Amino acid sequence: MKLSLSRDAHRQAHLRYRLFQQISHFITVYFDPRSADLLPIKSNFRVQLFEDPAIDKEVEIRKKVLKIYNKRELDFSTLKEYNDYLEQVEDIVFNLTNNVDVERTKQIMEQYQRDNKDVIQRNKAKLTREQEELEELLLQEQQNSEQRRLETLQEEQRQLQAKRKNKQALLDELESSKLPAAVLLAQHKDRAAQLETQIEKQKQNVKPANIFSTGIMMPLFIDTYGPPVPELDQLGRLGYLNHVRTASPQDHAGGYTSGLACHRALQDAFSGLFPS
Amino acid sequence: MYHNSSQKKYWTYDKEEDLDKLRLEANRKFCSKGLSSGKPGINESMFLNQQEEKVLFRHYEKRLLDFCTMFKPVMPKSVVGTACMYFRRFYLNNSLMEYHPRTIMLTCAYLSCKVDEFNVSSTQFVGNLQESQAGQERALEQILEYELLLIQQLNFHLVVHNPYRPLEGFLIDLKTRYPLLENPEMLRKSAEDFLNRAAMTDAGLLFSPSQIALTAVLNSAARAGLKMEAYLTECMGLKEDKETLSKMYESMRRMTGLIKAYELPKAEEVNTCKQKLERIHAEFATNLKRKHGYEDDDHVVKRQMVAEEEWTDEDLDAL
Numbered sequence: 352m353k354l355s356l357s358r359d360a361h362r363q364a365h366l367r368y369r370l371f372q373q374i375s376h377f378i379t380v381y382f383d384p385r386s387a388d389l390l391p392i393k394s395n396f397r398v399q400l401f402e403d404p405a406i407d408k409e410v411e412i413r414k415k416v417l418k419i420y421n422k423r424e425l426d427f428s429t430l431k432e433y434n435d436y437l438e439q440v441e442d443i444v445f446n447l448t449n450n451v452d453v454e455r456t457k458q459i460m461e462q463y464q465r466d467n468k469d470v471i472q473r474n475k476a477k478l479t480r481e482q483e484e485l486e487e488l489l490l491q492e493q494q495n496s497e498q499r500r501l502e503t504l505q506e507e508q509r510q511l512q513a514k515r516k517n518k519q520a521l522l523d524e525l526e527s528s529k530l531p532a533a534v535l536l537a538q539h540k541d542r543a544a545q546l547e548t549q550i551e552k553q554k555q556n557v558k559p560a561n562i563f564s565t566g567i568m569m570p571l572f573i574d575t576y577g578p579p580v581p582e583l584d585q586l587g588r589l590g591y592l593n594h595v596r597t598a599s600p601q602d603h604a605g606g607y608t609s610g611l612a613c614h615r616a617l618q619d620a621f622s623g624l625f626p627s
Numbered sequence: 628m629y630h631n632s633s634q635k636k637y638w639t640y641d642k643e644e645d646l647d648k649l650r651l652e653a654n655r656k657f658c659s660k661g662l663s664s665g666k667p668g669i670n671e672s673m674f675l676n677q678q679e680e681k682v683l684f685r686h687y688e689k690r691l692l693d694f695c696t697m698f699k700p701v702m703p704k705s706v707v708g709t710a711c712m713y714f715r716r717f718y719l720n721n722s723l724m725e726y727h728p729r730t731i732m733l734t735c736a737y738l739s740c741k742v743d744e745f746n747v748s749s750t751q752f753v754g755n756l757q758e759s760q761a762g763q764e765r766a767l768e769q770i771l772e773y774e775l776l777l778i779q780q781l782n783f784h785l786v787v788h789n790p791y792r793p794l795e796g797f798l799i800d801l802k803t804r805y806p807l808l809e810n811p812e813m814l815r816k817s818a819e820d821f822l823n824r825a826a827m828t829d830a831g832l833l834f835s836p837s838q839i840a841l842t843a844v845l846n847s848a849a850r851a852g853l854k855m856e857a858y859l860t861e862c863m864g865l866k867e868d869k870e871t872l873s874k875m876y877e878s879m880r881r882m883t884g885l886i887k888a889y890e891l892p893k894a895e896e897v898n899t900c901k902q903k904l905e906r907i908h909a910e911f912a913t914n915l916k917r918k919h920g921y922e923d924d925d926h927v928v929k930r931q932m933v934a935e936e937e938w939t940d941e942d943l944d945a946l
Contacts, residue, residue, distance in 0.1 A: 573630070573631065574630065575628070575630045576630050576835075577630070577837060578863045578864055589803065590803050591799060591800075591803045593802075593803070594798075594799045594802040594803060595799060613799060615792070616792050616793070616795045616796035616799055617796045617799065617800060618628060618796070619628070619629065619788070619792040619793045619796050619836070619837065620792075620793040620794075620795075620796025620797045620799075620800060620837050620840060620841075621796070621837060622628050622629040622630045622793075622835070622837055623629045623630050623635060623835035623836070623837050623838070624835065624837040624838060624841065624863075624875075625871050625874075625875070626838070626871070626874040626875060626877075626878055
């Protein structure tokens with residue numbers, strides 16, 4: 352936009368100024384004498400994450416404030432003190448977001464930073480340590496699953512090779528041996544069946560390795576207000592399953608077992624039985 | 628499961644008196660609202676008192692059960708149980724004079740089919756009413772209007788635990804762990820009958836479904852002259868716990884008492900109460916569409932204030 356004396360240019364410049372005034376909430380501008388124009392200070396640009404730019408601004412301010420005000424609940428002796436501290440933080444964020452008392456708020460922040468330098472340092476260190484531990488666990492999980500994948504691949508390869516060898520052996524024998532073909536075929540079938548059972552056994556020995564990197568550490572206890580229900584896997588042994596309709600092959604294919612219905616009926620029968 | 632359900636937390640009460648208090652409160656609320664409405668010719672005597680509401684409630688509850696029994700396709704027991712429970716819970720906090728039980732009972736059945744995943748289309752549902760095509764459509768409209776109200780008055784607690792599965796559980800348990808009883812299957816018929824009768828009392832609002840099922844089993848065994856105390860002491864491990872045992876016997880006594888005390892209301896009583904009800908509804912009919920700001924707010928509802936119900940009880944009589 353060039354400075355000129357025309358009325359239109361004046362009006363345009365004025366409109367641009369008004370526009371920048373409105374959005375100065377988010378963009379700070381300065382007058383660039385070289386291009387005779389209002390230019391934004393680019394260091395203030397961020398990638399907009401949220402639909403409402405006001406929220407983005409608040410999120411940014413909050414991140415900065417929380418870097419300084421990083422105390423945790425266990426740093427306080429009473430809940431009230433912790434809540435007061437949190438309220439303090441919120442006030443600061445609010446002031447900065449809505450341009451209220453910005454100078455005074457900044458001074459308060461600097462004062463706090465000076466007073467609590469060591470606490471801030473300590474908490475920062477703790478945070479990074481926790482994050483590292485989490486990352487380690489995640490990495491390990493990843494590695495484990497990757498390893499398992501490779502192992503299953505290798506196993507499959509081995510099985511394929513074994514089958515191929517078997518077939519080749521049969522062909523060789525048919526060629527060279529003096530025994531009748533029927534006998535050789537029967538022998539071959541036998542060997543193949545043995546191999547299959549071996550493979551099945553190996554599959555069942557796969558160890559279920561599950562490291563929970565997050566989750567509940569201690570067993571949950573839920574009061575059912577009634578007598579204890581036997582575990583799902585004990586039902587067959589205890590004889591309950593003799594009195595339930597057996598699951599048809601179609602049911603089994605769908606994942607249904609008679610134990611499920613039996614367990615559910617028992618749970619329902621015992622839940623809430625004893626008057627409280 | 629029942630032990631951490633909303634039914635246990637919010638819809639199980641300690642004493643029958645608590646229930647009666649709630650119903651009385653609902654009745655009073657409507658009466659005072661009606662009296663203060665400023666309409667001419669309203670007096671205290673034209674309202675239903677608590678006893679009359681009870682009579683009508685039992686009548687319509689029986690209607691609901693009949694509707695569900697005649698329903699095509701066959702309605703599973705849990706759906707019927709849920710519908711009855713909804714009906715009962717709704718009129719715990721609302722008066723029959725405010726919302727007509729005829730529509731509410733159909734809405735309960737409709738909602739229960741949805742909640743219990745008993746897939747019936749709306750046209751199929753109203754096809755079970757003995758009505759003309761137009762009558763069925765009108766009924767459907769009313770059901771859909773009242774549906775949200777029903778859900779709201781149930782406080783959005785839609786899962787109901789019925790005693791039918793616990794009964795199955797007890798029969799399985801008896802067959803497995805209680806050899807003293809030779810053939811538990813023979814208890815089934817009369818236990819189920821007990822459960823059906825229990826559904827028509829307040830038992831569902833006072834006791835847990837497992838307690839109701841256990842009472843059914845013990846009751847039916849007692850009728851057959853069989854002794855079953857050992858089941859509770861040995862199998863349930865209550866030999867040492869005399870306190871719980873006696874509390875359980877007490878609950879079972881109360882429950883059997885409730886069921887024995889039930890009686891179907893007499894036809895003349897029902898008719899007099901019904902006439903009163905119709906008059907009240909004609910006088911105070913609430914146009915739900917306008918009240919709840921349904922759909923298009925600028926749609927002018929041209930219905931008469933005296934909402935003449937176009938289908939009457941007689942249509943249901945044919946059921």
